[in-house]
Amino acid sequence: MIILGIDPGFQFSGFSIIKKENGKIILIEYGFLKMNPAKHLSVRVGEFFNYFEQKITFFNVTDISIETPFLGKNAQNFLKLGYLRGILYLLVNKYNLKIHEFTPRQVKLSITGFGGAGKDQVARVVFQLFPAIKLPNKYDVTDAIAITLCGAWQQKLNTLDFSK
Amino acid sequence: MIILGIDPGFQFSGFSIIKKENGKIILIEYGFLKMNPAKHLSVRVGEFFNYFEQKITFFNVTDISIETPFLGKNAQNFLKLGYLRGILYLLVNKYNLKIHEFTPRQVKLSITGFGGAGKDQVARVVFQLFPAIKLPNKYDVTDAIAITLCGAWQQKLNTLDFSK
Numbered sequence: 001m002i003i004l005g006i007d008p009g010f011q012f013s014g015f016s017i018i019k020k021e022n023g024k025i026i027l028i029e030y031g032f033l034k035m036n037p038a039k040h041l042s043v044r045v046g047e048f049f050n051y052f053e054q055k056i057t058f059f060n061v062t063d064i065s066i067e068t069p070f071l072g073k074n075a076q077n078f079l080k081l082g083y084l085r086g087i088l089y090l091l092v093n094k095y096n097l098k099i100h101e102f103t104p105r106q107v108k109l110s111i112t113g114f115g116g117a118g119k120d121q122v123a124r125v126v127f128q129l130f131p132a133i134k135l136p137n138k139y140d141v142t143d144a145i146a147i148t149l150c151g152a153w154q155q156k157l158n159t160l161d162f163s164k
Numbered sequence: 165m166i167i168l169g170i171d172p173g174f175q176f177s178g179f180s181i182i183k184k185e186n187g188k189i190i191l192i193e194y195g196f197l198k199m200n201p202a203k204h205l206s207v208r209v210g211e212f213f214n215y216f217e218q219k220i221t222f223f224n225v226t227d228i229s230i231e232t233p234f235l236g237k238n239a240q241n242f243l244k245l246g247y248l249r250g251i252l253y254l255l256v257n258k259y260n261l262k263i264h265e266f267t268p269r270q271v272k273l274s275i276t277g278f279g280g281a282g283k284d285q286v287a288r289v290v291f292q293l294f295p296a297i298k299l300p301n302k303y304d305v306t307d308a309i310a311i312t313l314c315g316a317w318q319q320k321l322n323t324l325d326f327s328k
Contacts, residue, residue, distance in 0.1 A: 043257055045250055049257075069243065078239070078242070079235075079245070079246045081246065082242075082243040083247070085247055086247030086249070087250050087254060089209040090209050093210030
């Protein structure tokens, strides 16, 4: 099981790739795709597709893990987030992957034990789990690692109590 | 200029293709893609991509015309509409097309002369413009034809007064 977790955005998309083997969790890649906001949306959609298609084929990804976004103040930005999710669904179809989706609350609960945790708390747990990570404290990347972990920990997740 | 206008949806996507040559408007194709709601979203995203990629290459499409959706009652459905729009943006990038986007009000105003027109009124004008159309009165297809026409009529549109 090789899971690609992504926190997509038109300017900055954090991601990580985790390999799950005999119950062991290995972080094999992490980073981010930065796109130039001056470029046309269609160009950025194309860049996003190419970048993650390459990651999927290079690392033989089997699963994609993403977070369910919630509608913020700007409905058109929310819609545009859908563009990048559509690209991920297309890649899922093209490479016959599985896709896992978690709410932000599920991700936080699964990582920190508390569904209302802040981004800094999530980041702290991620750095504790993977002390070798060399990263400026970029929440988008630590968030992406948390989302990827959720994909890897699914069985565990299902036994958690989401009622709290 | 060969314009593909689409009114996308996960169950039903109306579309039409219009050729503009020496100021003449020729409707060269119209119809719809129906997808099975029982299929996984990723499968439908893939179907949507393949179907319209084929239309683009077969008809040598140069432009895509779409309508700006507005947030309805269901934010998650609105987000999912973004998936299909993302696919269109990817095709725009892949085939170096131009993309034109109109608000529903702009489409109605441009077709009927009244920005608050109903779908039936838009359909009546479309049937008047193209009397040879053989269609059950499917609004999704007449809407798509109206959206395509907007792409073809752009210059005209720009001279209209949208303040009313």
